[in-house]
Amino acid sequence: MKYSGDMKIIFTDKSIKPFLVLLVLVLLSAANVSSEQSNAKMVMVQAVMCESIETFQPVNPAVVFSISQGEVFCFSKFDPVFEKTYIFHHWYKKDKLIFTMKLTLSPPKWSSFSRIQIRDEDKGPWRVEIRDVNDTLLQTLRFSMAD
Structure with a gap:
């Protein structure tokens, strides 16, 4: 040089x-x-309805829940997550949207959950649609509330 x-x-x-x-x-x-x-897309590795969440894990996953329980949880786990993003849990009673929960996901992996308090008038079929930020349906979880 x-x-x-x-x-x-x-x-x-x-x-x-x-x-x-x-x-x-x-x-x-x-x-x-x-x-x-x-x-790259984030990957949902687990999605369940459950009775509670303990140490970031679902407890007693099920498809039928007793009204006496008082609440039900929707748990979703993603691995990997490449960048901070959001997902949405859309809760439906029969075919009526009851509420939507926006949840944050952060790298490298992330678990999130939403919950609903249940009352006697909430008996019947329910579903939670888990969607990404582009409104793409990732999974539908169906469950029922009973006595």
């Missing part, structure tokens, strides 16, 4: 060319991996 008066670097060694080609290939490969990760 020679240094010219205006501080430009001039390469005189012909062996530097393969090094520069390799450097460009490495940089392009790193950019491709980063692009693949940003396009």
